[in-house]
Amino acid sequence: MASFEEKGCVFNDIESKPLEDLWFLEEGSDSREDTPQRTNNLYWESQLTLLEEILERYQITGTKLGKEVDRIINNIKASDYCSCFKPNDSYNCTTCLRKRVATMLCDRGFTTNLCTSKWKATDKFPGGSHEYIEVIAVTATRKKQIRLLIELEFKEQFQIAKAGEEYRKLVSCLPEFYVGKPEHLTAIVRVVCEAAKKSMKEKKMYVGPWRKSEFMQMKWSGFNSIYHQKTQASESNMSFAGTPNVVVAVN
Template sequence: MASFEEKVCVFNDIESKPLGDLWFLEESSDSREDSPQRINNLYWESQLTLLEEILERYQMTGSKLRKEVDGIINSIKTSDYCSCFKPNDSYNCTICLRRRVATILCDRGFTANLCTSKWKATDKFPGGSHEYIEVIAVTATRKKQIRLLIELEFKEQFQIAKACEEYRKLVSCLPQFYVGKPEHLTTIVRLVCEAAKKSMKEKKMYVGPWRKSEFMQMKWSGFRSFSGAPNVVVTVN
């Protein structure tokens, strides 16, 4: 059975092929004028199906931690948790929220760390940094450690102004915050970034390098196995 990564690759490869090579995807039709629209519909339907399948698999792991994080966030937001008092919007300060979540998780017995990915600018990508939470869990037998990532601004990472309706529907399926395995996150990022590129091209919008899957993955996993990637340094606090 094909992995999620392989399925995503297959559908993205289909999308990139010229229309003339996609005759096998079309049902018999007396008119060729509707072919681009039907192929477009097939693409979005397949991406939505894949995303739903990935999210279903994502829900199978980390459920205890996910429930814990959800309760912690709701509790924190009932208090004045911001300690940096930024002038713009201290009530929605994600920096202080993330640090409070990590602290409370440690107080409750979890092995939680604040991690920061940093990379320098290259010809292909702008420099930057990103902070997230890493939790090291153990299996029931305590023989194996499992690395889980917590991203409190997950859905926000994929918001695009003037996106097409199909892309907005795709993003609406994403969890507000991510708590799960790195491999599930990688697959989601790749799928949604490819969909974002298609949406922006349809709207004749510029696709910046920060919208690419490779750049997005650097934020959380130190991903650097592609051509032209900067060296990503991950520090643990």
């Protein structure tokens, strides 16, 4: 057992140290130089936790439709589905895949819209357009209609070739395609776009306007979204009912 004198020497040794060293002793092996790294780690951990919570809520809605879409996509990709015959890209033709998915959902009793969002160029963002699928569902009591979006290239929208490991881990949590409510999609887009901006700045990469949350959201609820094509199942085979709605402009 250490003597009183030995204990006193230890105390005096600590007492004589500057405040910086005392802080170091209290915190263990960390130091002030490590603080930015710890802050960075906490940021990515919090973003991952937030994204996982949003995805958990998202999975509650549209589960039945999501499974159906997955089966349809697998069936379509097992065949020669491209009818536009784009050179060197017929196997991965998302345009034809999207049309086939919408048609097959209709054939299986879902009220389906094939929609296009269009927006004009501004000082902040370039103009563009984006196509996606909309399904009009109803609640279990059939008293309320629910608009569900299907984005077949969802995960691909957020891929960045030279992104950091933390961002790639975040994107790996995303589903390959999205089936769910617009508000859940918006929440996911905000989290991932903010993370993309941080990752690209850390890598000293240019953050283009097309990487920003406001631009990404225009793909599904643009300033001038228009109705592109409507397909509706017959009432005798309808498991999702209701009159399809036109996607209206969002200002």
